[in-house]
Amino acid sequence: MTQQQASVITDEMRERIGVESEPTAHEVDxxxxxxxxxxxxxxxxxxxxxxxAKAKGHRAIVAPYGFLGHPVVVPGQAAGxxxxxxxxxxxxxxxxxxxxxxxxxxxxxxxxxxxxxKLTDLTEREGKIGPMLIVNTETAFRNEKGETVAIQRGTxxxx
Amino acid sequence: MAQVYFEDVSEGQEIPKLAQNCxxxxxxxxxxxxxxxxxxxxxxxxxxxxxxxxxxxxxxxxHALLGRLLDEWSGDGGRVLRxxxxxxxxxxxxxxxxxxxxxxxxxxxxxxxxxxxxVWTEDPDGxxxxxxxxVVELPSx
Numbered sequence: 001m002t003q004q005q006a007s008v009i010t011d012e013m014r015e016r017i018g019v020e021s022e023p024t025a026h027e028v029d030x031x032x033x034x035x036x037x038x039x040x041x042x043x044x045x046x047x048x049x050x051x052x053a054k055a056k057g058h059r060a061i062v063a064p065y066g067f068l069g070h071p072v073v074v075p076g077q078a079a080g081x082x083x084x085x086x087x088x089x090x091x092x093x094x095x096x097x098x099x100x101x102x103x104x105x106x107x108x109x110x111x112x113x114x115x116x117x118k119l120t121d122l123t124e125r126e127g128k129i130g131p132m133l134i135v136n137t138e139t140a141f142r143n144e145k146g147e148t149v150a151i152q153r154g155t156x157x158x159x
Numbered sequence: 160m161a162q163v164y165f166e167d168v169s170e171g172q173e174i175p176k177l178a179q180n181c182x183x184x185x186x187x188x189x190x191x192x193x194x195x196x197x198x199x200x201x202x203x204x205x206x207x208x209x210x211x212x213x214x215x216x217x218x219x220x221x222h223a224l225l226g227r228l229l230d231e232w233s234g235d236g237g238r239v240l241r242x243x244x245x246x247x248x249x250x251x252x253x254x255x256x257x258x259x260x261x262x263x264x265x266x267x268x269x270x271x272x273x274x275x276x277x278v279w280t281e282d283p284d285g286x287x288x289x290x291x292x293x294v295v296e297l298p299s300x
Contacts, residue, residue: 032192039192040223041179044230056235065226065239066219070194093209096218098291100243155245 008133009122013087016119023114026069026141030060030109036067053108063107068141068150071115087119089133089158097134097155105149113141113149120153133158162234165272165297168262174276177228177258181216186252189220200252211249218246221256221289225278228258229295236298240273244291250282257281260293271296 030050037047045052046062053061063069107113121136135156143149179185186200195217198205206214222244229239250256260278267273273296280289 035188036192036223039185039188039220040227041185042227042230064223065230065242066223067192096246098243098245099219099222100241101222102241103239106238153243 007124008090008131009124010088013089013122016087017122018118018120021117023116023142025072026113026115027072028063028067028069028107028109028111028113032070033061033063033067033109037064040064040066050109058106059108059110061109063109063111065103066101068101068107068115068152069111069113087135089135091131091133091158093159095157095159097157099155100153102151103149104151105143105147107141107143107149111149112144115139115141127159129159131159162236163232163297164236164300165265165274166300168265168274168297170262170264172262174228174232174260174262177224177231178255179224179258180253180255181220181250182253183214186214186216186220189217193217193219193223195219212251214252216250216252216254216256218289221246221250221258221280222291224256224258224280225260225289225291225293228260228278229276229293232260233295233297238296239293240296241294242278242291243293244278244280244289246289248282248286248288250280250288254283257283263292272299273297 034048042064046056047064050061117137117139120138123134125132137154139152140148141150190196200214200217203214226242258280260276262274263277264275276293278291278293279287282288
């Protein structure tokens with residue numbers, strides 16, 4: 001970034017870094033697992049059939065890697081859009097910069113996960129597409145016992 | 160496929176490749192499966208109005224394909240512990256996404272046999288569009 005250019009990162013945005021959102025419910029159901037597995041091209045029956053999954057020692061149909069349930073979003077309610085994503089950014093376009101998921105425990109259909117997200121970093125950069133704001137977030141997924149089953153780190157490029 | 164064991168693998172070894180064509184039907188499957196309904200992935204007019212030549216394959220689908228590459232390689236006895244990747248280049252609709260991985264190290268961590276890998280996706284011109292790293296646990300003989 002050049003000295004002349006004004007930063008789009010406000011003090012208000014900076015104050016949000018590290019602040020954990022309220023939890024959002026994520027439901028992992030049979031159809032969700034199957035639909036995700038089909039989209040990725042899996043043929044292993046543990047992602048589609050409960051009897052096969054159980055015969056192979058799983059609790060239920062297994063959630064394929066990358067599937068951490070669907071957020072429960074009720075129209076008109078703010079829940080479902082974590083605070084970390086509601087930043088007043090002047091750039092309207094967005095690109096997905098990257099995904100990093102750590103898996104601590106297997107997730108299966110029937111699991112009710114709760115996800116909390118925090119903004120971890122804001123960086124400005126000048127790229128081929130013009131000035132960009134790199135938004136880093138971290139989402140922790142916990143099961144009903146309170147155990148962290150996955151941590152997802154995301155990079156969004158706003159430009 | 161036969162189970163791969165920790166003892167069988169060594170640094171520098173390449174794991175079996177996975178090619179997945181990403182046509183419009185697959186991208187719609189993915190939109191429904193992931194909940195990402197951004198129109199640049201399935202609405203050609205919308206994609207072109209944002210300046211793209213055509214619809215593009217979702218980044219997160221490429222991340223999930225790398226997960227499948229590792230899951231199918233590590234088999235019933237293995238477990239994927241981490242997949243991280245950056246979306247550096249766009250993959251256009253209807254093209255194959257080729258997923259690849261090379262072992263960069265093996266170690267023991269808290270009693271588990273863990274393998275580190277460099278993973279990536281390539282477009283049909285052989286360009287690395289999604290470089291990344293992964294960690295997989297393998298069973299021991």
